[in-house]
Amino acid sequence: MNVTAQSLSDLRGGEQAPPSGNVAIWRADGQPFDPLQVAKMQHGLCAHPLLQLPRLCRLALSLAGTPHVKYALPNRKPGSAFHTLSEVEAKKSIASTFDHIEQAGNWVALYFLEDDPEYGALLRETLDGMKPLVEARDPGMHGYSLFMFIASPPTVTPFHIDRENNFNVQIMGRKHLRVWQAHDRVAVPDAAIEDYFVHDTLRSLRYHDELDARALDFDIGPGEGVYIPSTAGHYVTTEEGDWARPDYRVSVSVAMTYFTKATVRRARAHLLNAFLRGRFSASPQSPGRSALVDRLKQPLACALLLSRRALLGQNTPRGMQGH
Structure with a gap:
């Protein structure tokens, strides 16, 4: 198929009208x-x-x-x-x-x-x-x-x-x-999220057939x-x-x-949790369980980001900047 010449009208599906003209x-x-x-x-x-x-x-x-x-x-x-x-x-x-x-x-x-x-x-x-x-x-x-x-x-x-x-x-x-669902820690354990956010790897994420029912x-x-x-x-x-x-x-x-502001807060909480898990063998609370705990973790996570950048020359991971 030469896509530069083919008519695409037969490949498009029908669309319903949006609830608002400004919403796609x-x-x-x-x-x-x-x-x-x-x-x-x-x-x-x-x-x-x-x-x-x-x-x-x-x-x-x-x-x-x-x-x-x-x-x-x-x-x-x-x-x-x-x-x-x-x-x-x-x-x-x-x-x-x-x-x-x-x-x-x-x-x-x-x-x-x-x-x-x-x-x-x-x-x-x-x-x-x-x-x-x-x-x-x-x-x-x-x-x-x-x-x-x-x-x-x-x-x-x-x-x-x-x-x-x-x-x-x-x-x-x-x-x-x-x-x-995003809160399913059986399908996606905290440690897998932390490994992805901090080290940009999915090596800790494992799929198995038993997860399908969830x-x-x-x-x-x-x-x-x-x-x-x-x-x-x-x-x-x-x-x-x-x-x-x-x-x-x-x-x-x-x-x-x-x-969003919330995704940044959760990402920073995961960063701090990864540090606590690795350095102190702790079992920190998952982000989203307590708004107060998540807020308390923010300044500590920001300090950790600054130290990583100053001492190790590591860039701030995507999704943890600003806000």
Whole structure:
């Protein structure tokens, strides 16, 4: 399929009207936004010109040779490495991936697009329009980021967590998300969150089949999405369907993420907890159990961040700056 020439009208799904003209993403059940609650969402972004395959191909080509784009051609193995290519080689590979995007196993992932003028404007317009709904319960939205994923089923994004709150919406095709509530410490233990926040690794996070009974399942298509709070465990699959149907051939999804004052407080509490656990073999209280304890931890966590920077030259981890 040559995406620069194909009409995309048969790949788009229907969209429902938003509850407000300024809101692009909203809860499917009409309930108020809850920052700690996984929720099915609806959105009105499917027809946006920046989110169509030809435009996404141009964007990926413009990012060739940078860490902002990763891609894979068919016949790669789970352990295949991403080789560093020259810009010319990368552009050829990306163009080939998009031209054959309907072949099973092709995918392209675009990371941290908020600095691109057009895509950054789309991100800010969307999340700023949602501020009144979000900040009524979760003030201080900041640190917006934008990610996009284009794939031909079947694909798997393994079990993981994110630092940010995440509006994950489907533009084309279908996918399945299995998500655990953010407070589920059986699925995602405190030590795993601490390891991720402090050392930027998921080595302590382990998926096993017994966790499935604790999860929420979402099958979503165009115009639908899922809100995933910070540190909520989740994995994503796209599966082969009826290949005679265009809506199964290509999956395009967008993740719009952000931090708040509360995510910063919890991240700093996790940092201090990791220090207490490692230095004193303590079993500190999980963030969110006591607002008072979390507040008391903030100045100690800030002092720890300053000492790490002054003595070890370590940068402040993402999600712990400001607020």
